[in-house]
Amino acid sequence: MKAEFSVKGLTAWYVKEKPVLQNLTFQLQEHEAVGMIGLNGAGKTTLLNCLCGLHDRFQAEHIQWEGEDISLRNPAFMSRRYAVFDGEAPFGYFTFREYLAYVFGTYKRQVPDIETLVQGFSFEKYEDVLIKELSTGNKKKVYLITAFALRPELLFLDEPVNGLDFQSTEFLYTQIKEYKEHGTVFFSSHVLESVSLTADRILLLKNGSMEELKDREWKENGDIREVLRHV
């Protein structure tokens, strides 16, 4: 099977002499949920920024999508992916409804029925409030609901659990688990439970490189903490 999305030999830096990511290689298959974990400063956000065309200080042997080399800022690729970043609340002078309409317009898609998502994230009261006036968790929900409504083939989520209450966190887990029906979701998290409960595979970003936790180790062991003690 061809990898949906393949990154080979990616090196990224802020200061060229001190790369944050070094010769990093990983692949995402079609229709899977992949969690990425790593210590503070490991480079998770930097990697997601590279993949979203927001950080251009990197080089790679290849970045491929469906077996073809791609440019990460190519509109054709960008229209098939969407990303939610942590701690950012762009379009603050839009309400959620306005933002949703704007995003769907940009992606040239009709806004679908989002009632289940709005209810699941307990967001009914906030759809017409300016984003900049929402609480931290509700700001996060604006972009998560948009992401799960949009259902891009490739969805990047940076720390999606951060800021969510316990009910919305549970709902988020169901959305990540079910996402593979629509496409591939690649997300970073510090909450081990969020990856062990939802991901098909877990990637560990460490010393600038990516390694995969062996399936049977964390699934059969059942305790990801125990597995991480040995890596």
Ligand SMILES: Nc1ncnc2c1ncn2[C@@H]1O[C@H](COP(=O)(O)OP(=O)(O)OP(=O)(O)O)[C@@H](O)[C@H]1O
């Ligand atoms: N704008 C920047 N300028 C210079 N260095 C940066 C910048 N942003 C991040 N870094 C550095 O790059 C490294 C990786 O940071 P990054 O935010 O990607 O890590 P992370 O794994 O997402 O961390 P965390 O888990 O704390 O969110 C860190 O050493 C950080 O200090």
